[in-house]
Amino acid sequence: MSAMVQEAVQQNEIPSEAAARTDLVPIFIMGKRYMVPSTLTIQKAFEYAGYQLIRGCGCRGGICGACATVYRMPGSAKIHVGLACQTVVQPNMYLTMVPFFPANRAVYNIEELKPDSQTLMKYYPELAKCMGCNTCTKSCPMDISVMEYVSAALRGDVEKAAEISMSCVMCGICASRCPAELGQYNIAIMCRRITGRHIWPLAQHVSEMVDKIKSHRYDKPLEQLMKADLENLRKLYVERQMEPHTAPEDWTPDDRSFL
Amino acid sequence: MGYTADLMELIKRVEKTRPERVVKKKAGQEFAALTLDQRRDRLEKYHPDFRTGALRELKIGPSKGVSIAQEIADTFEAKSRVDPDKIDFDEVHYETDVLVIGGGGAGTAAALLAQEEGARVIIATKLRHGDANTMMAEGGMQAATKSWKDSPYYHFLDVMGGGHFENDPELVRTMVLEAPKAIAWLEKLGCMFNKWPDGKMFTLHGAGTCRKRMHYAGDMTGAEIMRTLRDESRNRVKDIGVLEFAPAVELLVDDKGRCSGAVLYNLETEEYFIVKAKAVIMATGGSGRLHMSRFMTTNHYGATGDGLVMGYRLGVKVRFLHATQYHPTGAVFPEQSEGLLITEKVRGAGANLVNIDGDQFVFEREPRDIESASIIRECEKMGKGVPVPGQAGRFGVWLDSPMIDMLEGEGTVEREFPAKFILFKRYGIDISKLPMLIYPTLHYQNGGLAYKPDGSTTVEGFFVAGEVGGGVHGANRLMGNSLLDITVFGRLAGETAGKYVKNRPDIGKLSVEHVRKYHKELEDAGIGLDRVSPMVLPDYGNPEVKKRQWTSHYVGTLR
Numbered sequence: 102m103s104a105m106v107q108e109a110v111q112q113n114e115i116p117s118e119a120a121a122r123t124d125l126v127p128i129f130i131m132g133k134r135y136m137v138p139s140t141l142t143i144q145k146a147f148e149y150a151g152y153q154l155i156r157g158c159g160c161r162g163g164i165c166g167a168c169a170t171v172y173r174m175p176g177s178a179k180i181h182v183g184l185a186c187q188t189v190v191q192p193n194m195y196l197t198m199v200p201f202f203p204a205n206r207a208v209y210n211i212e213e214l215k216p217d218s219q220t221l222m223k224y225y226p227e228l229a230k231c232m233g234c235n236t237c238t239k240s241c242p243m244d245i246s247v248m249e250y251v252s253a254a255l256r257g258d259v260e261k262a263a264e265i266s267m268s269c270v271m272c273g274i275c276a277s278r279c280p281a282e283l284g285q286y287n288i289a290i291m292c293r294r295i296t297g298r299h300i301w302p303l304a305q306h307v308s309e310m311v312d313k314i315k316s317h318r319y320d321k322p323l324e325q326l327m328k329a330d331l332e333n334l335r336k337l338y339v340e341r342q343m344e345p346h347t348a349p350e351d352w353t354p355d356d357r358s359f360l
Numbered sequence: 361m362g363y364t365a366d367l368m369e370l371i372k373r374v375e376k377t378r379p380e381r382v383v384k385k386k387a388g389q390e391f392a393a394l395t396l397d398q399r400r401d402r403l404e405k406y407h408p409d410f411r412t413g414a415l416r417e418l419k420i421g422p423s424k425g426v427s428i429a430q431e432i433a434d435t436f437e438a439k440s441r442v443d444p445d446k447i448d449f450d451e452v453h454y455e456t457d458v459l460v461i462g463g464g465g466a467g468t469a470a471a472l473l474a475q476e477e478g479a480r481v482i483i484a485t486k487l488r489h490g491d492a493n494t495m496m497a498e499g500g501m502q503a504a505t506k507s508w509k510d511s512p513y514y515h516f517l518d519v520m521g522g523g524h525f526e527n528d529p530e531l532v533r534t535m536v537l538e539a540p541k542a543i544a545w546l547e548k549l550g551c552m553f554n555k556w557p558d559g560k561m562f563t564l565h566g567a568g569t570c571r572k573r574m575h576y577a578g579d580m581t582g583a584e585i586m587r588t589l590r591d592e593s594r595n596r597v598k599d600i601g602v603l604e605f606a607p608a609v610e611l612l613v614d615d616k617g618r619c620s621g622a623v624l625y626n627l628e629t630e631e632y633f634i635v636k637a638k639a640v641i642m643a644t645g646g647s648g649r650l651h652m653s654r655f656m657t658t659n660h661y662g663a664t665g666d667g668l669v670m671g672y673r674l675g676v677k678v679r680f681l682h683a684t685q686y687h688p689t690g691a692v693f694p695e696q697s698e699g700l701l702i703t704e705k706v707r708g709a710g711a712n713l714v715n716i717d718g719d720q721f722v723f724e725r726e727p728r729d730i731e732s733a734s735i736i737r738e739c740e741k742m743g744k745g746v747p748v749p750g751q752a753g754r755f756g757v758w759l760d761s762p763m764i765d766m767l768e769g770e771g772t773v774e775r776e777f778p779a780k781f782i783l784f785k786r787y788g789i790d791i792s793k794l795p796m797l798i799y800p801t802l803h804y805q806n807g808g809l810a811y812k813p814d815g816s817t818t819v820e821g822f823f824v825a826g827e828v829g830g831g832v833h834g835a836n837r838l839m840g841n842s843l844l845d846i847t848v849f850g851r852l853a854g855e856t857a858g859k860y861v862k863n864r865p866d867i868g869k870l871s872v873e874h875v876r877k878y879h880k881e882l883e884d885a886g887i888g889l890d891r892v893s894p895m896v897l898p899d900y901g902n903p904e905v906k907k908r909q910w911t912s913h914y915v916g917t918l919r
Contacts, residue, residue, distance in 0.1 A: 140750075142696045151905035153897065153919055155605060155627045158661045159491035162700050163783055164583050165660070167491055187783070189696050208595050211550055244782065263552065267578065268778055271587065290591050294550030297588075302559030303547055307505045310540040314512065319537065322513045326520075327529045335396060338521040341514060341570045345388050346710060348572075350560075352509055359513040 126192040143170055143185040143196060156200035163187040166270030169242065172196035182242045182274050202273040204284030209291070216300050218257025225288050228255050230281035237275035237285055243268050247275045247285050254288055262289065263296035322359050361694065362788030364749045367797070373718035374758050374795050381712050381720065382766045391712075391723040399730050406733035406741070408653045408686060408800075415682050420881040421672050428681035428807075431650040435669045435895060437888035440875050441609045441915060442623055442632060449870045452636045456482040456601070457861040458854075459622055459637035461608040461667060464492025465582070465843065466826025467643035468589040469850030470815075470857070471600050474641070477858025481600045482635060483593070484624050486607035486644075486662045486896065490590040493645050493660045493827065494846055497582025498703035498779070500574035501546075501847070502566065502840035503539035510571040512536040519841060522568040522727045523806075523834020526680075531832035534813035535841070535848050542847040543575055551588045553577050565708045566839035568727040574840040579703050579777040582843055606633070607662075607896050610875060611640060611670050611822070614868035619674065619822035621870065625896070636870065638861040639821050641853050642667040643846075646805035646827040649898040652684045655802040656699035666894030667828040671809040673878045676817050676824075680807025683835035688713075688731035690801025692748050692756040694787050699801045702759060702780065704728070704839040706796075709776060710767045712760045714795075715744035721757075729836045732800035739799070746797060758795040765792050804842065806833050815853025821864070825853035892916040 125136040128146060135150040144161065147154060159167030168185035172194045185198055207224035214220050221228060228251065237247035246265055253261035266289035275285040313319070326334065342354045354360075363371065384390075394402060404410050415427040418436060428436075458474040460467045463485030471481045483489065504510040515536040520527055543561075547553060553575050554562040563572045577584035593600045605627045612621040612634070621636040644667030648659025657663075672678060689704065691697040707713070707724040713731075715721050715738050722734035735757055739745030745755025764773050773792035774781045784791045807830030815823040826846040833841060882888050892915055899917035906912075912919050 140695050145900075148900045149902050151902055151909075153899075153901060154661070155487075155897070159487055160496045160660050162496055162658065164580060164779065165488075165491050165495045167488060187696070187786070206594065208597060210595065211592070267552070268580065268782070270583070290587060293552055294588060294591065297550035297552040298548060301552070301555055302557075304505070304543075304553075304555065304559045304561045306507065306560060307503075307540055307544045307547065310505045310507050311544055313507055314537055314540060319512045322511075323516060323533050323537070326513065326516055327533065331525055334517075334520060334525055338517050338525075339396065341517055344509060344565070344571045346390070346565060347386065347388060354509055360507055360509070360511050 126190060128190050128193070129195045131197050132195065137190055139190065139192070141190055143183070143188050143190055144168055146190050147185070157185060157198040161186045164270055166272035167200060169199045169272035169274045170196055171199055171274070180240070182240050184242050184272065199274060199277055202277040204273060204276040204287055206284060206287040207291070211294055211298055214295050214299065216259045216295050218255065220295070221254050221257070221259070221288065221291070224291065227281065227283050228288065231255065231283060232281055234280060236278045236280065240274050240278045242272060242274060243270055245269055250289060250292070251283065251285055254292055259292045260296045260300050262292035266293065363794065367693070367746070367749065370716060370746055371794060373716070374714055374760060377714065377718035378760065378763060382763055385710055385763065385767060391720045393723045393726060394730060402730055402733045402737065406737040407729055408655065409683055411653065414653055419885050419887055421878070422675050422677045423672070426678065428678065429652045429684055431652050432647060432665055432668060432681055434891060435650070435665055435893040436672050437882065438669070438891035438893040439879060439882060439889060440673070441625070441892050441894065444872045444876050444879070447623065447634070447872060449634065451634065453633040454482060454635040456480050456635065456637050458639045458641060458857050459484065459635050460641045460643060461622060462492070462643035462645060463489040463602065463604070464643065464645050464826065464846070465494030465586055465589060466645070466846035466850035467641065468593050469847055470641045470643055470825050470854030471593055472589065472596070473851045473854030474858035475596050475599045477855060477862070479858040479861050482603060482637070483600065484603045484606050484608055484622065484635065486605070486627070486666070488604050489602045490586050491660060491662060492586065493663055494582045494843065495586045496658065496660060496701065497843050498579045498701060499566065499705040499708070500564065500576030500581045500840045501543065501843040502569065502573050502838070503543045503575060503844060504536065504571070504573050505540045505543055505561065505575070506563065506573070510573050512539070514570055515539065515573065518569050519838060520834070522838035523836050525834070527834035528831035530813055534852070535832055535844060538848040538852070539844055542844060542851065545851070546585060546588065546847065549588050549592055551577065551584055564705060565725060567704055567707065567725040567731060568838045574705070574708065576705065579705060579779050585843060585847070607666060608670065609666070609894060609896065610872060611674050612636070612870050612872060613674070613874055614870055616868050618820040620867045634870070636867055638864045638867060639823060639857040641815070641823040641825055641857050642671055642809065642828055643825045643850065644828050648802050648805070650895070652802055655686065656690060657802040658687055658690055658699055658701035659802070661898070664895040664898060665805070666896060668808060669893045671822070671824065671828070674819055674822060674874050676819055676822065677810045678807060679810050679830040680835055681805070681830065683806040684802060685728055685804035685806050685837055686732040686800040687803030688728055688735055688800050689759050689798040691796060692754065692799045693797040695750065697783070697787065701801070701803065702796055702798055703777070706759060706761055706764070706777065709764045709772070711763050714758045714760055715742070716746045717744060727836055727838060735800055748797065756797040756799040759798045760795045761791045762793055762795065804837055806830065806835055806837055813852065814856040815849060816856055821860070823853040823857045825850045
């Protein structure tokens with residue numbers, strides 16, 4: 102429905118108790134007007150309006166990317182984006198959630214990937230179609246410079262692409278707005294996984310510890326703890342030496358017999 | 361937006377005491393930690409679990425006589441969503457080797473390992489694959505990986521102490537020994553843990569740890585782990601199928617009593633489906649959305665404890681469900697952030713908790729239950745809480761995040777807590793300059809279904825992984841042991857189930873005999889006949905709207 106039609110509907114509404122409340126504001130969910138408390142997030146406003154959410158609701162904490170929302174304000178052509186669980190309603194906003202948007206995703210074997218642009222172009226040849234319009238960046242609810250990481254990926258700077266895209270919640274709004282039909286967020290996670298697996302060195306201390314455990318170094322000490330009575334266990338717990346908060350990385354404890 | 365004028369005025373008191381607190385912190389002078397006896401006293405007097413009416417004894421089922429949280433007991437003492445007589449077993453819709461129920465971290469890790477054993481896998485999940493509490497875990501993952509100062513021995517001690525020495529020691533031993541392997545596995549899958557240029561991982565303290573062993577990826581460690589595991593499972597699409605918006609609502613058994621599949625409910629088309637499987641791994645996570653003791657929660661929308669009741673009806677005992685974890689630091693201001701988790705890493709990095717006068721009242725690295733009880737005490741008993749604007753009768757205390765920049769250098773807060781920094785910036789609050797107003801929030805289900813270290817249970821063909829299981833954390837989980845739990849026990853359950861199906865030649869006649877028996881018990885006891893479970897989705901509907909839904913029919917919370 103257009104705003105004008107909505108105005109007409111509103112004129113015919115019989116004032117209810119709710120209409121007298123000053124804490125309510127009108128919002129338009131998929132073009133339809135609802136009066137909701139002004140302090141609610143878009144997500145809670147949906148529920149207040151009477152929806153039981155199935156799609157478009159996940160962590161309710163701004164990290165899972167299930168509730169991508171697109172909205173406009175009256176009198177402006179600008180398209181805004183936000184996560185429904187994080188965005189507070191504004192009077193007269195026109196909105197819809199975009200709980201799903203199809204995007205291309207390559208199937209690959211992480212072990213075989215190389216950190217270069219050929220790899221990315223092989224799996225995501227559409228990268229070359231990026232026309233640099235920057236719509237993706239403007240539409241990211243997490244304020245990520247999406248186009249910048251797409252450019253980095255094109256250049257083969259996989260690590261840079263990984264770092265820029267770190268806080269991506271994979272909501273898919275970038276893909277929905279992209280005229281070059283990229284699935285940016287899938288390209289981004291491939292870059293991050295390549296970085297984690299092939300660019301950053303693996304942690305030596307982790308594999309060393311795995312080996313130590315395999316050699317049964319801790320079997321006996323742990324057996325001792327498991328056999329200890331409660332009193333003894335409490336004593337060992339209370340007396341265990343604390344690594345000070347400000348201790349340097351190479352700090353070592355006094356008693357090294359259980360290391 | 362931002363803080364109200366009243367709060368800005370109160371913040372001045374925090375700023376006044378801050379320099380001296382920073383000096384003390386730098387000198388290693390910490391606020392005195394409670395002794396074990398003091399801890400016990402603090403819990404009994406102030407922790408929500410100990411309030412009258414928080415718990416009740418189960419009247420039926422395998423753990424009859426055991427006291428658990430009222431809200432979970434309500435789901436146990438309820439009928440199945442599906443009438444056993446209405447299920448048509450002649451039409452099986454999916455058949456697979458391993459059915460994983462739950463698409464979070466534990467379920468996905470289990471699916472990957474089962475697949476590596478050669479199994480065909482289906483993941484059935486209530487919402488989208490990855491919409492789970494794993495995604496929301498911020499702080500990190502504990503593992504003793506630095507052998508010059510730490511070992512599984514100390515990790516074991518910390519876990520036991522945090523859980524008040526009630527933990528299942530076999531499970532704890534398995535978890536601490538498998539921990540470094542779990543980190544190595546995630547690293548090889550491409551998880552971007554924070555590292556030095558030579559590959560050495562950053563580690564921090566968590567509350568209740570004696571060594572800095574918390575590995576992390578910014579303040580979105582769980583998201584990094586979850587999206588990586590999900591991505592990897594998508595690479596194995598030939599063997600791992602995912603059914604989204606299709607929660608399991610009941611388990612199936614065969615004529616030998618072995619778990620042999622599940623009934624799924626398509627939330628969108630409202631159809632039920634039968635999945636026949638040689639093994640079922642329950643990985644549905646926690647139950648924060650049951651809102652124990654009416655607390656706000658940090659949990660995911662789908663955290664309604666579905667797996668608990670399905671497993672309980674199947675005959676699996678429960679452990680530690682009397683213990684609910686309240687995370688000490690949930691945001692209470694602004695209103696739209698209510699219940700939002702502020703990672704413990706903020707305290708691990710040095711931020712004090714202070715009251716309305718700007719005074720410390722508790723050591724900031726006590727185990728979570730002690731910390732929460734201490735905050736509740738400060739607000740309720742001592743009357744030193746900060747009133748929450750617009751919410752009469754509600755109080756919070758300050759989490760003094762600006763200390764972190766003073767301790768570790770300008771820009772640390774923004775670098776180490778990027779997600780929270782951006783979030784609060786949107787609210788008009790710079791958390792590197794201003795403290796956060798917090799109060800305990802319902803966070804974690806410490807207990808759950810009983811299982812063995814390899815993920816198996818007392819019912820053949822039925823395996824458990826992650827938060828839905830109970831025992832490893834005792835009555836109180838420490839920070840960073842949840843991402844560890846889901847990874848370690850997800851992997852183990854997946855491997856065990858994957859091996860098990862190779863040796864299981866057949867599936868006998870399918871039924872829900874266990875549900876019939878359970879219903880009989882309910883009828884005999886005369887309880888719960890007007891309730892259904894699992895809940896599937898919480899009810900946040902508007903009662904005014906419901907009054908006008910003249911023809912709608914609700915089964916439990918679902919329309």
